[in-house]
Amino acid sequence: MQIIAAHNIGFCFGVERAIRIAKEEAKRHGGAVYTYGELIHNAAVIRELEEEGIRAAESLEDIPQGSPVILRSHGVTPQEIERCHEKSFLLTDATCPFVKKIHGIVGEYCERGYHIVIFGSSDHPEVKGIAGWCRNARVVSSAQEAESLPFVEKLCLVSQTTASYEPFLEVTDILSKKAGEFLFFNTICETTATRQFEAEALSKKCTKMIVVGSPHSSNTQKLVQICEKYCNYVLPVSKDCELSLENIATNDIIGVVGGASTPIWIIMEVITRMSELEKTMAESPEVEKVEAEVAATVEQPIPAESEHAAAQDASEPSFEEVFEKTLVRIKNGQIIKGSVVQIVDGEVCVNIGYKSDGFIPRNEFSTDTDVNPSDVVKVGDEIEVEVIKVNDGEGNVLLSRKNVEGKKIWDELMQDEAIQDKVFTGIGKEVVKGGMIATINGIRAFVPASQLSTKYVENIGDFVGEEISLKVIEVDKSRKRIVASHKAVMQAEAEIVRKELWAKLEVGAKVNGIVRRLTDFGAFVDIGGIDGLVHVTDVAWGRVKHPSDVLSIGQEIEVLIRDVDIEKQRVSLGYKQLQPKPWTMANEKYPVGSIVEGRVVRIVPFGAFVALEPTIDGLIHISQVGVRRIEKVEDEINVGDIVRCKVLDVNTEAKRISLSRREVVLEENPEVAEELAKEKADREQQAADRAAERAAAMESAKATRENSPAARTDKRRTRREDSEYELPPVQSATTSLADLFSNFSEENEN
Ligand code: F3S
Numbered sequence: 001m002q003i004i005a006a007h008n009i010g011f012c013f014g015v016e017r018a019i020r021i022a023k024e025e026a027k028r029h030g031g032a033v034y035t036y037g038e039l040i041h042n043a044a045v046i047r048e049l050e051e052e053g054i055r056a057a058e059s060l061e062d063i064p065q066g067s068p069v070i071l072r073s074h075g076v077t078p079q080e081i082e083r084c085h086e087k088s089f090l091l092t093d094a095t096c097p098f099v100k101k102i103h104g105i106v107g108e109y110c111e112r113g114y115h116i117v118i119f120g121s122s123d124h125p126e127v128k129g130i131a132g133w134c135r136n137a138r139v140v141s142s143a144q145e146a147e148s149l150p151f152v153e154k155l156c157l158v159s160q161t162t163a164s165y166e167p168f169l170e171v172t173d174i175l176s177k178k179a180g181e182f183l184f185f186n187t188i189c190e191t192t193a194t195r196q197f198e199a200e201a202l203s204k205k206c207t208k209m210i211v212v213g214s215p216h217s218s219n220t221q222k223l224v225q226i227c228e229k230y231c232n233y234v235l236p237v238s239k240d241c242e243l244s245l246e247n248i249a250t251n252d253i254i255g256v257v258g259g260a261s262t263p264i265w266i267i268m269e270v271i272t273r274m275s276e277l278e279k280t281m282a283e284s285p286e287v288e289k290v291e292a293e294v295a296a297t298v299e300q301p302i303p304a305e306s307e308h309a310a311a312q313d314a315s316e317p318s319f320e321e322v323f324e325k326t327l328v329r330i331k332n333g334q335i336i337k338g339s340v341v342q343i344v345d346g347e348v349c350v351n352i353g354y355k356s357d358g359f360i361p362r363n364e365f366s367t368d369t370d371v372n373p374s375d376v377v378k379v380g381d382e383i384e385v386e387v388i389k390v391n392d393g394e395g396n397v398l399l400s401r402k403n404v405e406g407k408k409i410w411d412e413l414m415q416d417e418a419i420q421d422k423v424f425t426g427i428g429k430e431v432v433k434g435g436m437i438a439t440i441n442g443i444r445a446f447v448p449a450s451q452l453s454t455k456y457v458e459n460i461g462d463f464v465g466e467e468i469s470l471k472v473i474e475v476d477k478s479r480k481r482i483v484a485s486h487k488a489v490m491q492a493e494a495e496i497v498r499k500e501l502w503a504k505l506e507v508g509a510k511v512n513g514i515v516r517r518l519t520d521f522g523a524f525v526d527i528g529g530i531d532g533l534v535h536v537t538d539v540a541w542g543r544v545k546h547p548s549d550v551l552s553i554g555q556e557i558e559v560l561i562r563d564v565d566i567e568k569q570r571v572s573l574g575y576k577q578l579q580p581k582p583w584t585m586a587n588e589k590y591p592v593g594s595i596v597e598g599r600v601v602r603i604v605p606f607g608a609f610v611a612l613e614p615t616i617d618g619l620i621h622i623s624q625v626g627v628r629r630i631e632k633v634e635d636e637i638n639v640g641d642i643v644r645c646k647v648l649d650v651n652t653e654a655k656r657i658s659l660s661r662r663e664v665v666l667e668e669n670p671e672v673a674e675e676l677a678k679e680k681a682d683r684e685q686q687a688a689d690r691a692a693e694r695a696a697a698m699e700s701a702k703a704t705r706e707n708s709p710a711a712r713t714d715k716r717r718t719r720r721e722d723s724e725y726e727l728p729p730v731q732s733a734t735t736s737l738a739d740l741f742s743n744f745s746e747e748n749e750n
Pocket of ligand 1: 013015073097098161
């Protein structure tokens, strides 16, 4: 009996990734993690996951609100994601990237007006998920169904990742004739395709095939179908205990293949069990010599009958020895050393001791995309590389030097205990949801939008392609994730500048600043990273009710440092101290004779005070308030009135300015001045007339007195009395003339 195991066995990339994510999430949340649907079609693995607290829920409604939920590799519809958000799940999307790519294709081409056709099983969760990312998708599972589709203008065909290649080609051919414009994407996962090709090749060569995997797994079913096409005996098993020797002959060549969701340990158990069966058979006298080879490549020729015989030698390696040999095969993800054999167009060909050379595509050479491989390595150099793909589909081994370099950089970064204190130069790579991806020494780091700057960033795309200084603020070693911040760098730089500024602050120095905030008690002024306070009493020389009377937000001003308290981090500033004192300029600002305008702020019995500016008031004396004489100031003006006045006098020492409203009114109203002049002239004329009358009366009285007998007889007495007599004041002469005369009469009578 010969056992030939397929080359590609064990979990596919997507399943392995989903399981790893689920286990990490379970660890992070201490168990109680849900997966939407079974993560994998394998009961043993599901049991193992359950033991770690990872439970599968068939419906989102079965999951408690706010639980951690993992979306499996099959993917889901946008509506289901929406529902998860509604239920506040802590969502981790483990959808296989290959499936996600299909979501993107159908979404894009649906938007472009293509009818979307999915080749696959309509009841498969992956297909349901894909259909959710576009409108009105049709699902076909066979050529017959494809034939029944109507002709359409534009058609785009994709495939379920686990579909079989041949029927897909058939459907592609049919649908290409059913559309004016036809596009198809071969989205059958390479893992699936490779396993199918291997299954086909093995089943053509083997007498019996064993397909290890869950009967519910789509790709296991496909493998069974393919094997059945070329091999008469196909035994699907999900675990080793289902194996039996019945129907297996000693000369059988048995091929072993496994589905993408079958863990490698189950396949190894099956193979081990077969080796035990093999021994049992070997102990039987009629059993021929059995040979087994595990993990032989499909290309390996199956030994001819004669070779079989030759192999039935006592020195034939045991199963364990052959198995040991398989461990040295190259596999994806393996890091190996090789020597450079050729460098062509930036691609490096490397001899890794495998049956075919490996090559490093240019984009896999270095984490620094600008590096030219020829400048770094030369033919004959030994380098370390990672196997990305054992077979790229054309028989080449795909290698990456970049991954090895990245791992080394990562390890170095992780060993650096001061990683979070360092500033790295990163490059903005791409805008992603919630922020940007940047590379730090070739390692991807997520920079959240809120960490891009100390200010709001309008367009994150401005950072793409640019150098950006970054600090690492979070590291998830298990997921190899770094969260970085440019804001932290900016803050650290500002802190240094601030410290330097504090050290430079000197009481008595003048500095420039920007008014940032105004409060009742003062104005906060930014003097280059430090906010100092100008107290309201230091805003202006005069009394101000609120700093906004003098200052405004955003105003650039020069201030005087009045006090610095480094401990309390307080700086007192003065603004008025750098402004001229108002009264020193009053002479220039308010020259005598100039006309000024101001608000009446106070009225007193002798006049009104007028505010010319916040710190300077002038006085209008009551006699200068109106054009005519008034009893009280309020007869003409009131508090709050705006008045125009002429400056009569400025006394800066006494801080007094005399104003006249009367003069302005007269200057501005000539008819009033004329009227006043006329009144004055009239008054003067009347006074002159009265004076003349009085003089005449006096003359007449005097003559009468001198000619009277009494005057003549006692001239001496009269003269004395005349000298003692005082005339009443002129202004009262008119009114007192009669009295005067009556006095004279009485005296004469006496
Ligand atoms: Fe993904 Fe392919 Fe596996 S699509 S889940 S890697 S079979």
